[in-house]
Amino acid sequence: MTSPSAPRSGGGLPPLHLAVALDGAGWHPAAWRSEGARPGELFTAGYWADLVTEAERGLLDLVTFEDALAVQSVGLQGPDDRTDQVRGRLDAVLIAGRVAPLTSRIGLVPTTNVTHTEPLHLAAALATLDHAAPGRAGWRPQVSARSDDAAHFGRPAPATLTAADLASPDTISARLAPIFDDAAEVLAAVLRLWAERGHALPVTVLAHARIPYELAAKGGDVAYVTPHSPDDTAAVLAAVASAATAVARPADRPLKVLADLVVLLDDRPGEAARHKDRLDELDGAPLTSDAEVFAGTPAELADLLLSWRTVEAGGLRLDGFRLRPARLPHDLLAITRGLVPELQRRSAFRTAYTTATLADHLALPTPAPTRS
Amino acid sequence: MSVQQFHLAVRPPGAGGPVIPAPLDQLDQLDRFDRLARLARAAERGRFDFLLLAETAPPAPPGPEVLTALSTLAAATTRLGLAAGVGPAAHQPYELARRLASLDHLSEGRAAWSVTTGPDGAAAAGGLRHGSPPPDADRDAHAAEFLRAARTLWDSWAEDDVPADPAEGAFVRPGAGAFAHRGAHFDLAGRFTTPRAPQGHPVVVRTVTAPRDLASAAADADVLVVPYTGLAEARELRRDLADRLAAHGRSPQDLRVLTTLTHALADTSAADAPAAEVADVAGTPEQVADTLTAYVRGGGSDGFLLTPYAAPDALDAFVDRVVPLLQAEALHRTEYTGPTLRDHLGLAQARRPSREATA
Numbered sequence: 001m002t003s004p005s006a007p008r009s010g011g012g013l014p015p016l017h018l019a020v021a022l023d024g025a026g027w028h029p030a031a032w033r034s035e036g037a038r039p040g041e042l043f044t045a046g047y048w049a050d051l052v053t054e055a056e057r058g059l060l061d062l063v064t065f066e067d068a069l070a071v072q073s074v075g076l077q078g079p080d081d082r083t084d085q086v087r088g089r090l091d092a093v094l095i096a097g098r099v100a101p102l103t104s105r106i107g108l109v110p111t112t113n114v115t116h117t118e119p120l121h122l123a124a125a126l127a128t129l130d131h132a133a134p135g136r137a138g139w140r141p142q143v144s145a146r147s148d149d150a151a152h153f154g155r156p157a158p159a160t161l162t163a164a165d166l167a168s169p170d171t172i173s174a175r176l177a178p179i180f181d182d183a184a185e186v187l188a189a190v191l192r193l194w195a196e197r198g199h200a201l202p203v204t205v206l207a208h209a210r211i212p213y214e215l216a217a218k219g220g221d222v223a224y225v226t227p228h229s230p231d232d233t234a235a236v237l238a239a240v241a242s243a244a245t246a247v248a249r250p251a252d253r254p255l256k257v258l259a260d261l262v263v264l265l266d267d268r269p270g271e272a273a274r275h276k277d278r279l280d281e282l283d284g285a286p287l288t289s290d291a292e293v294f295a296g297t298p299a300e301l302a303d304l305l306l307s308w309r310t311v312e313a314g315g316l317r318l319d320g321f322r323l324r325p326a327r328l329p330h331d332l333l334a335i336t337r338g339l340v341p342e343l344q345r346r347s348a349f350r351t352a353y354t355t356a357t358l359a360d361h362l363a364l365p366t367p368a369p370t371r372s
Numbered sequence: 373m374s375v376q377q378f379h380l381a382v383r384p385p386g387a388g389g390p391v392i393p394a395p396l397d398q399l400d401q402l403d404r405f406d407r408l409a410r411l412a413r414a415a416e417r418g419r420f421d422f423l424l425l426a427e428t429a430p431p432a433p434p435g436p437e438v439l440t441a442l443s444t445l446a447a448a449t450t451r452l453g454l455a456a457g458v459g460p461a462a463h464q465p466y467e468l469a470r471r472l473a474s475l476d477h478l479s480e481g482r483a484a485w486s487v488t489t490g491p492d493g494a495a496a497a498g499g500l501r502h503g504s505p506p507p508d509a510d511r512d513a514h515a516a517e518f519l520r521a522a523r524t525l526w527d528s529w530a531e532d533d534v535p536a537d538p539a540e541g542a543f544v545r546p547g548a549g550a551f552a553h554r555g556a557h558f559d560l561a562g563r564f565t566t567p568r569a570p571q572g573h574p575v576v577v578r579t580v581t582a583p584r585d586l587a588s589a590a591a592d593a594d595v596l597v598v599p600y601t602g603l604a605e606a607r608e609l610r611r612d613l614a615d616r617l618a619a620h621g622r623s624p625q626d627l628r629v630l631t632t633l634t635h636a637l638a639d640t641s642a643a644d645a646p647a648a649e650v651a652d653v654a655g656t657p658e659q660v661a662d663t664l665t666a667y668v669r670g671g672g673s674d675g676f677l678l679t680p681y682a683a684p685d686a687l688d689a690f691v692d693r694v695v696p697l698l699q700a701e702a703l704h705r706t707e708y709t710g711p712t713l714r715d716h717l718g719l720a721q722a723r724r725p726s727r728e729a730t731a
Contacts, residue, residue, distance in 0.1 A: 097443035
């Protein structure tokens with residue numbers, strides 16, 4: 001029996017932080033067609049309430065809610081004509097607000113656009129969420145270079161990506177550097193507005209390259225990163241550490257780093273991979289993602305998570321993982337009822353919530369970092 | 373049933389309403405949020421049509437962001453309408469329309485938008501990164517076009533655009549969400565993210581603070597909020613309104629008129645009611661019920677938008693002591709008859725023009 005206060009898991013490392021990223025019917029584009037999916041309920045409060053209360057039952061640190069101003073598409077630029085994938089969304093902050101009173105411990109972290117929105121509105125909405133879910137709100141700011149987002153606001157596209165730009169995350173973010181500069185200003189403005197009202201919500205940033213790593217290190221508390229192997233994890237950690245140095249992030253406030261993984265989980269070995277093949281076939285293409293895709297059993301996933309987190313580089317290790325369930329609610333249930341008990345058996349995850357706020361779940365230093 | 377039923381709504385004190393003793397300034401935010409939930413539950417217990425929560429602007433203390441707060445209140449209630457008072461001046465149609473449609477989904481058809489065109493929005497707009505608020509002289513035209521753009525966005529998905537049919541492999545219909553709006557203030561095009569809302573369009577509320585507001589309301593509002601006046605003046609306003617509605621091809625049945633009201637309840641007579649001197653109506657529950665009944669029966673309005681005192685239980689007294697008297701006379705519903713705010717208000721579902729007409 002693991003005591004909740006037992007701080008060390010195998011290898012003397014602290015327990016993992018676990019987040020789940022919620023998006024539509026799941027992260028596989030054909031997930032809405034899988035068994036157990038609830039495709040007719042994606043735009044209802046009941047669907048989101050069920051997912052978030054299940055995540056809380058699994059004692060997770062937080063859930064993130066994906067969002068975007070533009071309708072989903074296969075490519076990065078503009079809408080497409082696909083009718084066989086999920087299209088349409090509700091506002092992520094409002095979903096988080098709707099489920100706030102139904103939960104009491106789990107962190108609620110909506111995604112918002114920061115390229116076309118107003119810091120004044122963002123700060124007020126997220127501060128309100130932090131009252132609706134006291135101390136449990138967080139934020140994932142997201143930039144947008146899409147021309148369709150701009151057209152929705154009657155604005156010119158902030159940048160045009162050429163084929164050459166799409167070569168790698170680094171070339172993409174280099175082209176988008178002005179947008180990231182702009183985002184850094186928005187983050188600073190929001191943090192200033194919060195500070196004036198005594199707020200400090202955890203800020204989490206998904207980052208794949210140097211420029212967004214620096215944005216995360218400058219204005220964030222948590223970086224979601226997307227390594228594809230232990231070696232890659234070392235490279236990513238070194239890059240994050242170097243970005244933190246570049247923006248002079250205080251050493252006593254290390255950025256928390258969570259690795260993103262798309263997961264398909266089934267109990268029988270090989271079953272998840274077969275399901276993935278079936279969904280790939282339905283969608284007409286193998287699942288591709290910025291994050292590593294894992295298909296296996298909860299125990300196999302536990303092996304992977306505990307192995308990746310032993311990697312150290314630049315003085316950093318992974319503090320945990322943000323899992324993207326490929327199928328909802330199936331893979332969320334496999335996380336909360338399969339993976340979590342597996343990690344608990346290995347003394348690598350909490351057996352009860354011992355903290356009340358998101359900042360405390362994540363063991364963020366208090367008071368909130370001062371950021372310039 | 374031939375008796376005309378009241379429509380009742382409530383807004384918390386201190387948020388764009390009249391100045392009332394003991395405002396909420398000193399309360400911390402969290403306490404205020406709990407009070408909001410309590411107010412919403414009391415309103416629902418009294419079978420009110422909706423709760424209106426409006427943006428605050430300086431010098432009022434910062435209030436909650438209204439759409440997020442209402443989404444949370446949607447979890448604390450099941451039938452009460454949830455109206456967001458938001459000024460277009462500091463917002464963008466795409467984003468606001470999306471959030472209002474999201475609230476309508478998350479509340480299962482209980483969302484409303486109170487379109488405020490006072491100086492509030494412009495004041496808040498002092499800190500905008502993108503663009504600047506319209507000049508005062510242009511505010512009404514800006515708001516009217518903003519609302520037209522929002523309706524275009526709400527109409528961009530049809531009711532049956534999300535078959536979500538795994539057997540057919542069809543989640544969405546082709547072209548769902550495609551829209552374009554071009555006008556003097558906005559030039560927008562693309563695909564809207566949010567499927568058609570349960571009510572079609574959230575209910576649109578307008579407030580008359582000046583005679584010119586009647587023109588806007590007659591063109592595009594579902595609910596009109598007017599100040600409490602003498603009955604003769606109220607009837608005159610409604611006659612004026614009927615003419616203006618007719619000019620837009622609308623009938624008085626397409627618009628509910630609610631009168632703002634502060635009230636003070638006493639045990640024995642008006643004189644012993646707390647703050648009776650500043651309330652529009654004061655007296656015993658019977659006296660207040662009689663006054664309100666006479667006002668509605670006399671053609672003054674379709675009901676009332678109450679602003680209770682800042683006391684946490686201020687609406688409870690009205691709900692417990694006045695509402696039963698109205699219900700006994702069949703002047704107010706004892707149960708909600710439908711799930712949506714449009715049902716409560718007796719308003720038709722917003723109809724969507726055919727795709728050909730919107731293209």
